[in-house]
Amino acid sequence: MHISRNISVLASVAGISLILVGCGQNSSQQKKTITTSTDSELTTVDPSKTTAVGTFNVLNNVDEGLFRLGKDSKVEPGIATSSTVSKDGKTYTFNLRKNAKWSNGDPVTAQDFVYSWRRTLNPKTASQYGYLFSGIKNADKIQDKKAAVSSLGIKANGKYKLTVTLEQRIPYFKLLMGFPVFFPQDSKTVNKYGNKYGTSSKTQVYNGPFTLTKWTGTNLSWTLKKNNHYWDKKNVKLDNVKFSVVKDPSTGLNLFNEGKLDMAQLSATQSKQMNNKKDLVSRQQSSNYYIAFNQKIKAFKNLKIRQAMSMIINRPMLADKVVSGGAISNDSFVSKGLAVSPKDGTDFTKDVTAPASMKYNPTKAKQLFKQGLQEVGLKSLHFTLLNSDTYDQKQLSEYLQSALEKLPGLHVTLNNIPGRVILSRQADHQFQATVANWFADFSDPITFLNILTSTNPSNISRWKNSEYDKLIDASNNDDGGNAQARWDDMVKAQNLALNDQAIIPLYQSGEKWMIKSSVKDVVYNTAGANYNFKNAYIK
Template sequence: MHLFRSMATLVSITGASLILVGCGQKSGQQKETITTSTDSELTTVDPSKTTAVGTFNVLNNVDEGLVRLGKDSRVEPGIATSSTVSKDGKTYTFHLRKNAKWSNGDPVTAHDFVYSWRRTLNPKTASQYGYLFSGIKNADKIQNKKAPVSSLGIKANGDYQLTVTLEQRIPYFKLLMGFPVFFPQDSKTVQKYGSQYGTSAKTQVYNGPFTLTQWTGTNLNWTLKKNPTYWDKKHVKLDNVKFNVTKDPSTGLNLFNENKLDMAQLSATQAKQMKNNKDLISRKQSSNYYIALNQKNKVFKNLKIRQAMSMIINRPMLANKVIGGGAINNDSFVSKDLAVSPKDGSDFTQDVTAPTSMGYHPAEAKQLFKQGLQEVGRKSLHFTLLNSDTYDQKQLSEYLQSALEKLPGLHVTLNNIPGRVILSRQADHQFQATVANWFADFSDPITFLNILTSTNPSNISQWKNAEYDRLIDASNNDDGGNAEARWNDMVKAQNLALKDQAIIPLYQSGEKWLVKKSVKGVIYNTAGANYNFKDASVK
């Protein structure tokens, strides 16, 4: 998923991630409010169309799927009270609660899940997340327009029983069910608002702990309000979670010091200055920030040019000095601390072999760049680097410009634009080079590796490699039931993508926060929708 943020907090675009900053209040006997800040605006709350982590964080609190993901991504009951799975792992039956309602009073039924999944997969919807349904019966055929949407392996058995049929065992299936793309949608509301559906708070309905209010579709503030129709409302303690877009971390820090925010994300400089502050905490993120080069451009099809641009970047300095805030140099596309080997429990990144081009080798980079220019018949290269306009991403852009222009004959122009625009530009491949990011949708390496396949809508660099596609297909299909074989497929695929410089990985992000002691119970997960406010409170 993309993060607007620093890409929604920082999308991706995709999730922050969501930059969460809040000010806790209790007024009256039961009123509890957290005021938070985020550095990127909302673009849509249509679960079939968004790719932004900030939006997924909102959807995770205003809607609910078959399951909810609690602390450490633990699967907990959501709209489904229970489920069973066949011995071969290919058929799931979910039993839905009968007291779940939408905020307009409609009951939440199995038909809402069938409708939502079919809508997302329908090629007419043009969802960038349809690939996540791969492995569900006929999902790939539907995406490729070789089967009707009605053939998808999901069936409502009456109003409160749902059957999902898979083509092969999916090890992370229950985790997927906790991701907003798989949440239900109210068909009556979609049809009522048509193209305006999800473009403002009033053109959507909600079945989760909160409802979205006060968002017009373009304004820079909105509120999550406790949902009086939510089936488990008695356990929701907060009355409101208020969001305000604040792109400059110095503003957030000032508001925190004035007791107007409960949680404030810090810049690298701020974090260093406050390293001994008792309110300072760290949040890991399952993410990767990278440069995507539009490989429809002849120049960027040249491997030596891509490798040279990678080798001229000092990643340790970039992570520690420029970005900070817990960012790390990963030498990988898949994030660290996301998944462990079924064989020996080692982290996925330990099995990956980083090529020379992932290291800092300025002399070799200059030589390679010169050779690459000669191969494409150029003496120099000038391109524009697109990135979001948040504080930390402007800092990143300036560093990259300085580093890349050390390559003889290369000139880089910077273009930092709002998050709502950059996602659209990236999706439409309207860029020469861009800083992008990907935040894990669930705790499995495939959440990163899938997006580099040649037909994936999120493959914004448009890199293509038949062997890579074969390995990912094998991990999702033939080897899906063999944990070690599947793991080896993914390791080989990652090594291939890094060696061929499919993208230029930069760093894995982290966050440093100041958090007031009064805020309790906010659940943060590194993968998927990061924030869950259902159990949060102000003490």
């Protein structure tokens, strides 16, 4: 998921900075409103087209799939009241609740799921998330335009029964069902608004705990309003969750100190200043911020040049001094704390062997860079580094510029732009080099590793390696039913990508917040859509 889920995007593809806030009113209304600030704009609420973490966080609260993900990503009932799975693990049958409605009053039916999945998989939609359907019958063939969209392994058996057929077991299938890409869509609304569908709060309908209001498509604020058509509205305690874009963290902290915010995310500097405060809360994120080089450019095809630029970066210092805020150095692309080995319960990153190019070594880096330039027939290299315009990402860009320019003959120009623009530029490969990020869509290493396959739309660097593709294919198919073999495939793939410096991992992000004790039961998960406000309240 780029945060800005694709840069991830820098909101985060990129993670978004959420700040839960008191609404600034008094009496009982204040106790039913949380005001939240974010450091990135909302892009679209079309679940087939978004890649942004911020949008997924909104969709997770205004819509609902077969399941909801509660605390620690626990699978909880959503639109499905019950489900069964065949002995071979390849057929799921879901019984849907009959009292689920869209915010326009229409019933939510099995056909809404069929329509949504087919729409996302349809090549005409150009969804960057179609690959998540891999393993569902004919999904890959549909993506490759070798099968009709109607052949997808999902079928409505009447209005309230849904059958999904898989090509092989998918160990994380139920977790996927709690991710917004798999949520239903109302075909009537899609057809009504056409190209404008999901581009504002009024061009969408909702079936979750809240509805989206007051978003024009370009403004910097929006509100989640309690959905009176939601089947479980009696357990939704809030009337509103209000969002506004605040890109300067000092503004958020000032508002917190003035009692106008219940929760404020801190910058790196602020995190250190507030280190001993009782209201400080740390949150680890299942993420990776990295540099992607457009490998259609001759210089970036050269391995030594990529290795040199990786080796000149001091990751521990970068994480601790530049980014901070709970960020950690990680020599892996897959985040720490995401998944454990089926054999001995150790973290996935423990099985990864980081190459020398992931270690800070300026002397060797300069040697490699000089050799790389000679190999491509250049005496110097000048490129533009694209990144988002949030405060912390500007700081990161400046550090990277300083570090990279220690390589003789290298000059880096910075271009920091809004999140909605950077997502588009990355998707269209309109960059030379860019800081990107990926946030886990679910708690399995494949959520990171899938995006480096040669045909994945989120492979913005356009790195290609046939052996890597084979390993990922094996983990998703032939070895899908063998936990250890699948694990080994993923470890080998990760090591291969790191050795070939497919991208340059920088750090795994974290968040540090000042949170008032009055904010209760906001569910935060490190993977997938991070925030769930369904049962939240202010005491």
